[in-house]
Amino acid sequence: MTTKTNPGNFFEDFRLEQEIRHATPRTVSAGDAALYTALYGSRFAVQSADSFARQLGLPAAPLDDLLAFHIVFGKTVPDVSLNAVANLGYAECRWLRPVYPGDSLHSVSRVIGLKENSNRKTGVVYVRSTGYRGSEAVLDYVRWVMVKKRDESAAIRQEHVPQLAGRVAPEQLQVPAGLDFAHYDWGLAGSPHAWEDYAAGEKIDHVDGMTIEEAEHMLATRLYQNTAKVHFDQFRQGREKLGRRLIYGGHIISLARALSFNGLANAAFIAAINGGRHVNPTLAGHTVYAWSEVLEKAELPGRKDVGALRLRTLALKDQPAAGFPDKDAAGKYPDCVVLDLDYWVLMPRQS
Structure with missing residues (x-):
């Protein structure tokens, strides 16, 4: 057979x-x-x-x-x-x-x-x-x-841990071909805040929360044709430690990005992800909140209409972001933090 x-x-x-x-x-x-x-x-x-x-x-x-x-x-x-x-x-x-x-x-x-x-x-x-x-x-x-x-007991013949860059350099960021922010409509975009209005060290509470339903996270994962067993098979997952289907980490990234509109409405494109960690698992029924910190600002070569912001966005479960929950001095995250994402966005400039 x-x-x-x-x-x-x-x-x-x-x-x-x-x-x-x-x-x-x-x-x-x-x-x-x-x-x-x-x-x-x-x-x-x-x-x-x-x-x-x-x-x-x-x-x-x-x-x-x-x-x-x-x-x-x-x-x-x-x-x-x-x-x-x-x-x-x-x-x-x-x-x-x-x-x-x-x-x-x-x-x-x-x-x-x-x-x-x-x-x-x-x-x-x-x-x-x-x-x-x-x-x-x-x-x-x-x-x-x-x-x-x-x-x-299987032996692993060759091991290697690659050295990865701590961040994507601003000069490596790609602006979409043909894009010109000179005629950007700030009113229709939903916010007057341009690249110039943000400062390194600034923290933004995105305020809103979104509760995850079981059917939604499975529907999303199927949309991407992602077949990982941990997201779908309750029969198997019921025998694991958490006893529940795990939510695809990308689902949390998309929720955090959508929530970030309130405070970063003109972050029109994600240009790069420098690093990211799924810190704690998320399950259906959890409510996701998010906050962001501006890590860095960068001008782009030859461009006056667009600049780059390096952001760090943390997604939280069942914890509003007003207090900006974060890891402690020893690097330990509180249980409410589920995502820590470091990334670059492209934002229109006013000058």
Whole structure:
């Protein structure tokens, strides 16, 4: 008897420099964008209206940057993290080109690091994944994920932990082709605050909260064709420590981004993710809040219409953000913190 089903890769199946060409290519549509809006309520103007985007020199409203990220990410899951315990972090993530309805995306990953855990039951796999539209790269990022071993006694032939940049340099940030913020409509965008109005060290409470429903997080994860078992299979998860389906970490990133509109409405594009950690698990029924800190401001070479803000956004569960909950002097996070994300956004300038 033969088996034709795919059990997914376990930690000992990966090899350094292994290249994985992922199934399945995906043509994205306006329907995907509409469903994404229904799930998160994002209100950023450039991604909401063709008319607004065309006024800035773009051919149409691009897909939300995180929707593109999740679709590219979702392609990698059956090969990289089907047997994951947890997705641990991100680095060196850059959006290279906007994605528009009608574009077809596919993903390719390369294994750049392997490190077995001391319990010998799991190991950490580092991959650099790239999303393509035809032959054009639209997104490139590194992530690391803890994956179960099939056989605890299996020997790992070669291990390596890659050295990753602490941040994407401002000169590496890509401004979408054709974009010109000279005719930006501040009223329609929803806020008068430009790049000049923010200062390093400033903290912003995004005020609003959003409660996660069980059906919503599973619907979102299916939208991205992410097949990780921990998000769907209550029969299996009921036998694990938490006893519940875990919410896809990207779902929390998108919620935090949508909530950040209140205070950062003109952060029109995410240009890069410098680093990110899923600090504590989130389950259905939790209410997510968020706050952000401005870490750095940067001018972009040859551009007077747009600048970059480096932000650190923390997402919280069942804890309003007014007190800006954060890790202590020893680096320990309170239980309410579920996400710590360091990223660059592009914002129009007034001068």
